[in-house]
Amino acid sequence: MKILVTVKRVPDPETTIRVKPDGSGIVTDNIKYVINPFDEIAIEEALRIKEKQGQGEVVLVSIGAKVASEQLRTGLAMGADRAILVLCDQELDSLGVARILAKIVEKEAPDLVLMGKQAIDDDANQAGQMLAALLNWPQATFASKVEFMDNYVQVVREVDGGLETVRFPLPGIITTDLRLNEPRYASLPGIMKARKKEIREIAVAELGIDTTPLLTVHKMDPPAKKAAGKKVESVQELVHLLHTEAKVI
Amino acid sequence: MGNILVFAEHQKGKFPKTTLVALQAGKEAAQKFGGSCLAAVLGAEIDGLAQEAAKYGVAKVLAVSNPALAHYLADSYAAVLSQLVTAYDISLLLATSTAVGKDLLPRVAARLGVAMASDVVAINTDGTFKRPMYAGNVIATVSLTGPIKVISVRGTAFDAAQPDGQAPIERVRVELKETKMEFVEFNETKSDRPTLTEARIVVSGGRGLKSGENFTTYLEPLVDALGAAMGASRAAVDAGFVPNDLQVGQTGKVVAPELYFAIGISGAIQHLAGMKDSKVIVAINKDPEAPIFNVADYGLVADLFKAVPELTEEIKKLKGE
Ligand SMILES: Cc1cc2nc3c(=O)[nH]c(=O)nc-3n(C[C@H](O)[C@H](O)[C@H](O)COP(=O)(O)OP(=O)(O)OC[C@H]3O[C@@H](n4cnc5c(N)ncnc54)[C@H](O)[C@@H]3O)c2cc1C
Numbered sequence A: 001m002k003i004l005v006t007v008k009r010v011p012d013p014e015t016t017i018r019v020k021p022d023g024s025g026i027v028t029d030n031i032k033y034v035i036n037p038f039d040e041i042a043i044e045e046a047l048r049i050k051e052k053q054g055q056g057e058v059v060l061v062s063i064g065a066k067v068a069s070e071q072l073r074t075g076l077a078m079g080a081d082r083a084i085l086v087l088c089d090q091e092l093d094s095l096g097v098a099r100i101l102a103k104i105v106e107k108e109a110p111d112l113v114l115m116g117k118q119a120i121d122d123d124a125n126q127a128g129q130m131l132a133a134l135l136n137w138p139q140a141t142f143a144s145k146v147e148f149m150d151n152y153v154q155v156v157r158e159v160d161g162g163l164e165t166v167r168f169p170l171p172g173i174i175t176t177d178l179r180l181n182e183p184r185y186a187s188l189p190g191i192m193k194a195r196k197k198e199i200r201e202i203a204v205a206e207l208g209i210d211t212t213p214l215l216t217v218h219k220m221d222p223p224a225k226k227a228a229g230k231k232v233e234s235v236q237e238l239v240h241l242l243h244t245e246a247k248v249i
Numbered sequence B: 001m002g003n004i005l006v007f008a009e010h011q012k013g014k015f016p017k018t019t020l021v022a023l024q025a026g027k028e029a030a031q032k033f034g035g036s037c038l039a040a041v042l043g044a045e046i047d048g049l050a051q052e053a054a055k056y057g058v059a060k061v062l063a064v065s066n067p068a069l070a071h072y073l074a075d076s077y078a079a080v081l082s083q084l085v086t087a088y089d090i091s092l093l094l095a096t097s098t099a100v101g102k103d104l105l106p107r108v109a110a111r112l113g114v115a116m117a118s119d120v121v122a123i124n125t126d127g128t129f130k131r132p133m134y135a136g137n138v139i140a141t142v143s144l145t146g147p148i149k150v151i152s153v154r155g156t157a158f159d160a161a162q163p164d165g166q167a168p169i170e171r172v173r174v175e176l177k178e179t180k181m182e183f184v185e186f187n188e189t190k191s192d193r194p195t196l197t198e199a200r201i202v203v204s205g206g207r208g209l210k211s212g213e214n215f216t217t218y219l220e221p222l223v224d225a226l227g228a229a230m231g232a233s234r235a236a237v238d239a240g241f242v243p244n245d246l247q248v249g250q251t252g253k254v255v256a257p258e259l260y261f262a263i264g265i266s267g268a269i270q271h272l273a274g275m276k277d278s279k280v281i282v283a284i285n286k287d288p289e290a291p292i293f294n295v296a297d298y299g300l301v302a303d304l305f306k307a308v309p310e311l312t313e314e315i316k317k318l319k320g321e
């Protein structure tokens, strides 16, 4: 099975994000970048599928600036076979991302596209569903278990109030949730091997599609600050204050 | 400006609070921008639900009844909604960012060739929207270009619509191509407690609880004494202490109850993203430096295994009076 996995370069979730004073964006000095955590889970799942089936190909694709090759290299070191970097310096919305990915899918013809459910920078949670729409493929978002049956894939999804199971024949799109797996670390031999693996670069202009964003971010503000609370000394004091001061119990 | 369409999601034959929130946001948008606010109810046998939706002050209910819509499936529901958007001169489509809302709306937007704003917390009169990014570290002001705008709204950012009036119901027939997707089963998390996103009080536990048994012995009595819903941090869910759908945070549920207890939770930004708009926040943690205390209105530095049983007793005493 040929699996395409999307990889976005995002700030490390451990870093503190600050808004620039003029509201034009976030302060990027000293930020460490990583593979979007949900995409790391997608890579892991693709590798497990390939290992279980004993054959197949895992192709990574990232859209962004040249530096995104760092994250692709990490994914290759985890065990992916090759990578594609769509060079694009312009800001994109999830529709733009989905349009680019649709072109790549057309060229690569994978059986399955594995993506993260959400990029932890824009928190959009859209690209996978949009790609599914553009390709008119079935989708299973928020996957916590993926199983292959005779001629379809069965996916357990994390939804409100429980777990839902859906299935469909391939090709299709699956987006990952946190509990799908625990991603491996790249091994030393993996890192060595990754150096020789291919990262093919494609300029976004070559794809001949319109990626002008329809979603424009005009301004960024820090969230409203909360007034400092108080420390209480005992459970009795806590209950007393919740009852008489906050009046919530 | 054309009309506004609210996707009225139903669960187990009812409209959850999140749907009433979407209806309210739709009505507010209609007041700001003009146009009528319509509600779409999709499903197999939905006459009762359509009647119910008609009570919430919308201009009209579009009822799409079809056996093929018995279970929510992204491809067929997206096909129906995009047809409604085109047929009813819709310029704003909205739903709440529930699991279904998140799954469905981007698919509809892409079918229509337009972008979407997720998790909107404010609809501004100038046509811009406010939405959080970077786990709530940033509140962005955004706009959408094009004749049709698609947004999901945050369930905590708008009030629930109140019943007022009785709108006409229009039964709509749609073209439904065969879906490629098949619903297999739904494994419900059974609970007699209030729903996490609807409860007035939420009690969440974290890794500090140390085990699922401790959730049962220590946390649940407190949850029940308060008549609260139970929530959890990602660490507690990942460790298998409690079911997945109790996760509160950036990538879980967003809640804003009147009273939120964070017990044995450190307060990572990803957790705060899901609860910091709660009216009153109580933190119990043995580490005085835990970041959860920065957002807590009342902080108690204590061992939870001692403090929580005491707290449960005090609450019971108070309620008994
Ligand atoms: C992509 C991504 C998405 C994420 N999404 C979410 C999300 O949606 N929701 C979420 O919650 N997290 C999320 N996280 C995880 C988040 O970063 C934290 O790891 C997580 O919230 C920590 O959970 P915790 O506070 O329970 O555990 P810990 O950080 O381990 O904290 C446990 C706390 O318990 C206290 N404690 C221990 N024993 C006791 C005791 N006996 N009495 C009192 N206190 C005690 C400790 O002092 C400590 O503060 C996400 C992370 C990533 C990378």
Ligand SMILES: Nc1ncnc2c1ncn2[C@@H]1O[C@H](COP(=O)(O)O)[C@@H](O)[C@H]1O
Binding pocket: A006, A007, A008, A009, A036, A038, A039, A061, A062, A063, A064, A094, A097, A114, A115, A116, A117, A118, A119, A120, A122, A123, A124, A125, A126, A127, A128
């Ligand atoms: N620039 C990008 N390059 C590669 N994949 C992306 C990019 N942007 C988004 N994606 C994929 O789409 C998923 C959802 O992104 P989003 O809609 O931005 O939340 C992410 O988890 C990625 O897998």
